[in-house]
Amino acid sequence: MSQTTASITTAQWQQKRDQFVSKGVSNGNRSLAVKGEGAELYDLDGRRFIDFAGAIGTLNVGHSHPKVVEAVKRQAEELIHPGFNVMMYPSYIKLAEKLCGIAPGSHEKKAIFLNSGAEAVENAVKIARKYTKRQGVVSFTRGFHGRTNMTMSMTSKVKPYKFGFGPFASEVYQAPFPYYYQKPAGMSDESYDDMVIQAFNDFFIASVAPETVACVVMEPVQGEGGFIIPSKRFVQHVASFCKEHGIVFVADEIQTGFARTGTYFAIEHFDVVPDLITVSKSLAAGLPLSGVIGRAEMLDAAAPGELG
Ligand SMILES: Cc1ncc(COP(=O)(O)O)c(C=O)c1O
Incomplete structure (x- = not known):
């Protein structure tokens, strides 16, 4: 001290x-x-x-882990920030290779790095829009994605996250998400799932047409307003709906990533391979770093200079 x-x-x-x-x-x-x-x-x-709290899921390896401290010291002495878009450097490329290796799916993957979780979500939306040439963005009720204008628009809870901060981004819609704790008395989980899946399908009739939607962004386990675990059936339904309609399925793993739920990424529990994954928080043990990992053709949809 x-x-x-x-x-x-x-x-x-x-x-x-x-x-x-x-x-x-x-x-x-x-x-x-x-x-x-x-x-x-x-x-x-x-x-x-x-x-x-661990800085709200940011410190899965704990405070000041000796290996992290050593790596920070070594890196600070060598090079702090050349700016990858000015001159490339090894740690950026090595981390991209590592994350592409551990992210679910055997397809070809690429990554991009940003500073904060919200920035990763913003970039996932940009990537999905560029790739699909569509504008719509679907998130879920009770979801949390950040505090920038776009991510605040995608976030569900009004107070304290949105109240008095509008107007919000357009073309953002919130689909229903299961909450088994609130299911009607006497109803089985199976019947409740049927109901929420029907509501999810109806949402694409009543609120937004699927062919105008660029991406569906889901926290595989919601972390705000309760820790809410959806059923495997629901998550698999959302993923296959996205596939059927050419919508990019994004797993927001900013809070759930890096073994927070037992697997590297929470989406692995559901046997679903997302198109894009957003990461931050425990990725860098307290340092401000985030990223988007996903299908190579999607990460390459934007031309040089359009992301960064
Ligand atoms: C699921 C999820 N997405 C996005 C964010 C936003 O991250 P940041 O606060 O780093 O912008 C958070 C932060 O709590 C989060 O839990």
């Missing part, structure tokens, strides 16, 4: 936080974190916390 950090009390840090940091950034715990190690955080007053 630096001397300056220690010479100011927690109460003074709180006062400074209120004075200089936007209120729009939430702040669940007003202790001052000064050290993180594995699954634990330590505050300025020497208290030890078990960190169940």
Whole structure:
């Protein structure tokens, strides 16, 4: 801990936080974190916390993992940011190769890297639109995809994510998503699935025509407003509907990726191969990095300079 950090009390840090940091950034715990190690955080007053949040699914390998710290130090000494579009460098290419190898599906894949989760989702939409030459974007009720204008439009929950921030992006639609906890009393999971699958199909009659839809973006396990696990049948239905109608199926694995649900990617539980996968959070153990991995022909639909 630096001397300056220690010479100011927690109460003074709180006062400074209120004075200089936007209120729009939430702040669940007003202790001052000064050290993180594995699954634990330590505050300025020497208290030890078990960190169940892990920066909201960002630290699957824990705080300051020694291998991550070593890699950061080594990289900072060698090269920080040549800008891949200016001059290519090995780590970008090596990571793309690795992710194309572990992402589901034996087809040819490519990757692109961005800074934040929302930016990855934005780029998945751009890629799908360029590839399909269509505009529609379908996400799901209770989904979360970020806080930029496009991803806020795709996000379901109004307060606090959307309230007062409109107008939103056009051509974005939210399809029904199963929530077994709320199924009518006495109904079996199987019948509930029938009902939601029917509602999903009806949605493409009542709300948007499938031939105008570029992509369907789904969190394989929803992570906002409950951790909601859809059935295999529902996810497989959505994937085959997309295939039938030439729609790009995007798995938003920003929160579920990197073994958070037991497999590298949560979509693997459903025996579905998505066309595109968005990744971020635990991809870089706390450093700001995200990406889109997917079918080579889709990642190559945009011309040089159109993505970056
Ligand atoms: C599924 C999902 N998509 C997108 C995002 C947005 O990521 P970021 O906050 O890095 O922009 C999140 C963040 O919580 C997320 O959980």
